[in-house]
Amino acid sequence: SNHSYFLQKICLSALLLTATSTSSPVRYLAKLSSVGSISEEETCEKLKGLIQRQVQICKRNVEVMDSVRRGAQLAIDECQYQFRNRRWNCSTLDTLPVFGKVVTQGTREAAFVYAISSAGVAFAVTRACSSGELEKCGCDRSVHGVSPEGFQWSGCSDNIAYGVAFSQTFVDVRERSKGSSSSRALMNLHNNEAGRKAILNNMRVECKCHGVSGSCEVKTCWKAMPPFRKVGNVLKEKFDGATEVEQRKIGSTKVLVPKNSQFKPHTDEDLVYLDSSPDFCEHDMKNGVLGTTGRHCNKTSKAIDGCELMCCGRGFHTEEVEVVDRCSCKFHWCCYVKCKQCRKVVEMHTCR
Incomplete structure (x- = not known):
């Protein structure tokens, strides 16, 4: 209505x-x-x-x-x-x-x-x-x-x-x-x-x-x-x-x-x-704070997105995940782009 x-x-x-x-x-x-x-x-x-x-x-x-x-x-x-x-x-x-x-x-x-x-x-x-x-x-x-x-x-x-x-x-x-x-x-x-x-x-x-x-x-x-x-x-x-x-x-x-x-x-x-x-840092629903457990972090960064700061010193889990990207893209006359799908394994870090 x-x-x-x-x-x-x-x-x-x-x-x-x-x-x-x-x-x-x-x-x-x-x-x-x-x-x-x-x-x-x-x-x-x-x-x-x-x-x-x-x-x-x-x-x-x-x-x-x-x-x-x-x-x-x-x-x-x-x-x-x-x-x-x-x-x-x-x-x-x-x-x-x-x-x-x-x-x-x-x-x-x-x-x-x-x-x-x-x-x-x-x-x-x-x-x-x-x-x-x-x-x-x-x-x-x-x-x-x-x-x-x-x-x-x-x-x-x-x-x-x-x-x-x-x-x-x-x-x-x-x-x-x-x-x-x-x-x-x-x-x-x-x-x-x-x-x-x-x-x-x-x-x-x-x-x-x-x-x-x-x-x-x-x-x-x-x-x-x-x-x-x-x-x-x-x-x-x-x-x-x-x-x-x-x-x-x-x-x-x-x-x-x-x-x-x-x-x-x-x-x-x-x-x-x-x-x-x-x-x-910590989960506190009373105040609407979700905490950072489970958040992705950057292992090599020293900034706030880095694992040390984002995880508040609690440490982090690392796992290998497979991602699929477009790659080897070529332009064909005329007029479209054709790409291959490339699979690669990357490390993903999440806060404890």
Whole structure:
């Protein structure tokens, strides 16, 4: 039904943006799917994990919620890619919150999750604007005329202003509704904005040449978002250099400042955190930590993906496995590539 299709589209975003609920998303989705035939606006009311103000935004922007879901999935996929070789590898759980309790604590992992999630929503909504999916927005019409460099602004410039504004409205409202003066609310709001800045500060100009035989007599250009992988790379660097902060009152305003006064103040683009992270070595389902037993490791690496660090000193198993690769590929005129299948035995190492 349309009702359950809408639920499937939006549930992931609701799960990702929920930091405190402990009910099972599978049971929750099944329960909602049995409500019956109701309007999509009424469905917004039934979505567990959204606060009332988010429900109101959902009702006013039902067509945008599919982009919110896509943004949430983008964020999960990118988080798992960026942390694939680390002890905490951004695994999702069948309980809420989907990343485990590590995101309910003020850790640097939580900082990354909030930043990449906020960026994912902004990115997906902007992409939907540019592709003509949404009636409320389109290309950025403020980019027009001739640039100082002499090229003509044309084509469809990404409407990042709309995507960022929607992310601020929908994602940040959770922290603002609780009163944004607590240390954790300030941390979340800061990291949400840092996620969006990772897109804004990496916008690029793309151009197309027009002229005889591909000459560039006339060049038309437009503004485009970076690939989301670039956003993930930027935020992963910010994660590695995240600043530990504490709350301080300056005048009548509560702000976050570096815990170590010798460190320079963080910028709007940096990630900040309040609490030290666990080592993620041992299985601890109470806190959503899966541990590293059974994880693949690199025997020759001295970095965090190496067996010594990944396995937390517990040692590792080694086994020989056969893998099949394409090899001896040849291009045949015209026009296909033919390859052989080569089998080889490789060593695979997994943590004890």
